[in-house]
Amino acid sequence: MRYESIDIKNKDSMDYAALYVYLLDESPEIPIPTRPMVVICPGGGYEFVSDREAEIVAMQYLSMGYHAAVLRYSGAPAVYPTALLELGKAVSVIRANAKEWHVDTDKVVVSGFSAGGHLAANYGMFWNRDFLAEALKEESERLRPNALILCYPVISSGKFAHDGSFRNLLGADYEAKKKELSLEFCVGEQVPRTFVWHTCEDDCVPVQNSLLLVNALVEHHIPTEFHLFERGGHGLSLANRLTGSADGGWTENAVAVWPQLVHAWMENWVL
Secondary structure, X not given: OEEEEXXXXXXXXOOOOEEEEEEOOOOOOOOOOOEEEEEEEOXXXXXXXXXXXXXXXXXXXXXXXXXXXXXXXXXOOOOOOHHHHHHHHHHHHHHHOHHHHOEEEEEEEEEEEOHHHHHHHHHHHXXXXXXXXXXXXXXXXXXXXXXXXXXXXXOOOOOOOOHHXXXXXXXXXXXXXXXXXXXXXXXXXXOOEEEEEEEOOOOOOOOHHHHHHHHHHHHXXXXXXXXXXXXXXXXXXXXXXXOOOOOOOOOOOOHHHHHHHHHHHHHHHHX
8 A cells, every 4th residue: 555645735724734645556466457536524523633534434445445535624723715725636636646546537536524524515516616726726627526425414504504613614704604605505417426324313413414415416416325324423433443432432333334335336336
C-alpha cells in the first residue's frame, strides 16, 4: 500500500487541513488496471474531524479493493465555503494524479458521516457551480463526483436540523445562509447516484434528515439506495468494536452490516 498526505488548503483553511490518500499497490498478478477511489469526510459537527470515521473506515474500502482517501477538512472557526473548496480540490487532485495512482476517473466516490455527510451531499449538489470552478481554476466536469455514500448525514436546517453544525459552518452568516444550505431543496439532475443509511434512534441528527433527502432524490429520479436501521444512536461509524467505546457504546450488530451493503451496491455499477 502507498500512503500520501496532500495539501488541499485554500486561503481560509485551518493548518491541519489535508487529504490523506491510501492506494493499493498495482501488481502484475492482479489484472485490475484502475480502481475506484472513495473520499471520506468524517463527522464532527463542522467543529472537528472525527478519528472514528477516518482511517479505520478507509481500511474497509481498501479491503473491498478500492483506493481510499480521508479529507481532514477545516471546521470552525473556518466557515463556508472553506471545506467545500477543500473537497473540490481533493477531487481535482485525485483526477490529476489518476494515471500515476491507477484511479478510475469515472468512479470517484464522495462519502461522509454526519456533518461530513452534509459536506459530501453539499458537494454532490454544488460541484457544477461556477464559484467552485473559478476558485479552483478547474473545469466543472473534472470536479464531478460519480457517487455519494452518506452515513447519518446532516441535511436540513429546518425543523429537524442539527443546529450546531449549521452554526459552525456559517458563523456570522447563519441566519442569512442556513436556508441556502438546507440540502433537501438543492437536489437536481446534477446529483450522482447515492447510498444513504441512518437509524431510527438517532437523537442527535434526526432520521428525518435522510428521509427528506431520499424523498427529494427519488422525486428527481436519482438512482438511490436507502437503509433505515431500527436501533442505534448517532455516530456509530462501523458500529462494531473497532469504532466502539470502552463501555460498549457505539456498537450495534444489526447496523454493522452497512459496509457489506455499500460494497454490494458499488459492485453493481463499478464493474
